[in-house]
Amino acid sequence: MSKVIKRLVAAVPVSLGVAIVAFLFLRFLPGDPVEIMLGDTNVTQQQVEQLRSEMNLDRPLLEQLGLFLAGVAGGDLGYSIVKNQPVARLILDTLPATIELTFFTILVAIAIALPVGIVSALKAGSWLDRLVLGTTLVGVSMPAFWFGLLLILLFSVELGVLPTSGRIPAAVLVPDRTGFMLIDTLLAGDLRAFGAALRHLVLPSLTLGVVFAVVLARVVRSSMVEVMGRDYVTTARSKGLPERVVVIKHALRNALIPALTVTGLQIGELLGGNMIVETIFSWPGLGRLVVSSIFARDYVVVQAAVMLYALTYVAVNLVVDVLYTYLNPRIAL
Numbered sequence: 001m002s003k004v005i006k007r008l009v010a011a012v013p014v015s016l017g018v019a020i021v022a023f024l025f026l027r028f029l030p031g032d033p034v035e036i037m038l039g040d041t042n043v044t045q046q047q048v049e050q051l052r053s054e055m056n057l058d059r060p061l062l063e064q065l066g067l068f069l070a071g072v073a074g075g076d077l078g079y080s081i082v083k084n085q086p087v088a089r090l091i092l093d094t095l096p097a098t099i100e101l102t103f104f105t106i107l108v109a110i111a112i113a114l115p116v117g118i119v120s121a122l123k124a125g126s127w128l129d130r131l132v133l134g135t136t137l138v139g140v141s142m143p144a145f146w147f148g149l150l151l152i153l154l155f156s157v158e159l160g161v162l163p164t165s166g167r168i169p170a171a172v173l174v175p176d177r178t179g180f181m182l183i184d185t186l187l188a189g190d191l192r193a194f195g196a197a198l199r200h201l202v203l204p205s206l207t208l209g210v211v212f213a214v215v216l217a218r219v220v221r222s223s224m225v226e227v228m229g230r231d232y233v234t235t236a237r238s239k240g241l242p243e244r245v246v247v248i249k250h251a252l253r254n255a256l257i258p259a260l261t262v263t264g265l266q267i268g269e270l271l272g273g274n275m276i277v278e279t280i281f282s283w284p285g286l287g288r289l290v291v292s293s294i295f296a297r298d299y300v301v302v303q304a305a306v307m308l309y310a311l312t313y314v315a316v317n318l319v320v321d322v323l324y325t326y327l328n329p330r331i332a333l
Contacts, residue, residue, distance in 0.1 A: 007318055014314055016069075022307035023068045025299075027061065051081065055300070077304040082296045087304045090289060096179030097167060098278070098285035101208070102270040104201050106263070108209025109216055113259075116213075117220025118247065121255075124225050132221065139214030145276045148207035152280075155203060165282035168197045204281040208274060212266050219262050223255035230254075257324060264320035268313040 034052045052058050055078070056067050071077070077087040120132040155162040167181045168174065172193050174184050182201075185194035227233065228251055236246045275287035282288070286305065293301035 007321065011314055011318055015311055018310040018314070019069060019072055019307055020065065022303050022310070023065055025303050025306055027057075027064070054079070072307075077307075078300040080293075080298050080301050082293070082298040083301070087301050090301060091286065091304060091308065093179070094284060094286045094289045097181070097283060098271060098287065100180050100182065101201065101204055101274075101278075101283060101285060102267060104205035105208040105212065105270055106267065108205050109212040109263075109266075112210065112213035113216035113220055117217040117259075118224055118252065120217070120221040121224030121228065122247070129221075132217065136214040136218050139211065140218070142211065142214075144207055144211045144274070145280055147211060148203070148277055148280050151203050151207055162203050163200050164203070167200050167284060168193065172196055204277060204283050207277055207281075208270065215266075216259055216262055219259045220255060223258045224251060227251045227255045260320055260323055264316050265313075268309075268316040271312045271316070 034048055034055065034057060049058075056064050059067070075088055077091070079085075080087055080090060083090055116132055120129045123129050152164050156164045163169070168185075172190075174181065174188055174190065174193050174197075177184050177187055181197040182194060185191075185197050230251075233246060233251050236250045237243075241250075271286075275291050277283070278285045278287035279291050286308075290302060290305045293299075293305070
């Protein structure tokens with residue numbers, strides 16, 4: 001536990017550095033940030049100066065930095081002049097959708113990658129192994145947005161069995177209690193709405209999950225091939241243990257360490273918001289918010305999102321390091 005606390009303390013300066021870089025992102029843009037955000041709108045110079053004052057851009061840089069860090073510590077990430085809302089509220093409103101999508105994406109990826117990677121490793125060198133390697137190579141080369149469009153054409157346009165966008169049909173009203181649509185529909189006791197929300201999750205989570213699964217399957221396969229030749233696996237077999245126990249308890253546990261690294265990086269990317277896929281499926285998550293903010297020149301929102309993305313990676317990497325010690329106690333934090 002003390003080592004975990006030390007890692008948490010070590011993450012503080014990293015998080016502080018991330019916040020400072022996010023702060024400098026807006027200040028070091030070429031030109032006047034206020035004029036960039038206002039664009040071609042008809043505003044007076046007085047209104048420009050007023051907005052610059054509200055954003056503290058008329059103060060010395062170090063003073064701006066101090067006010068920004070104080071605001072971040074208090075949960076104040078700025079104010080969106082486009083959405084006319086606090087940035088923290090915008091992020092809190094969109095983050096549950098991204099977390100929900102990330103959770104189901106990881107489920108899809110693990111459900112595909114683990115059995116495929118294990119079977120391919122156990123049949124290393126066979127036609128099945130070559131088929132898996134060839135298929136995953138195609139999958140690695142396949143852009144997620146292109147695969148998503150193919151799924152839309154197949155399941156929505158041709159077959160008409162799955163929706164193409166959103167989290168739930170517009171005609172279905174569900175009280176917003178947690179922000180997580182599946183949980184809110186269950187709390188409302190509306191199973192039809194739950195089923196509709198689940199159907200809306202299928203295509204985006206399948207798009208991201210399959211693309212991630214092919215990468216994870218290759219990692220699991222290569223790790224399992226290496227581990228299956230280790231002495232402790234041979235010893236476990238010589239003791240007469242069933243092959244299932246040897247593979248799952250002795251080999252897979254050690255082979256999961258590289259896979260865990262890849263999964264952690266992918267979770268960080270997904271929680272940061274997969275912008276293109278969320279935009280394609282009109283998924284109201286963090287990634288779509290960032291895309292719309294970029295086009296609207298709402299750089300205060302983009303600044304907060306950049307900081308959140310980086311902090312997400314810091315947090316996920318810390319969790320992954322802790323899980324390393326669980327899978328292999330010989331690994332020290």
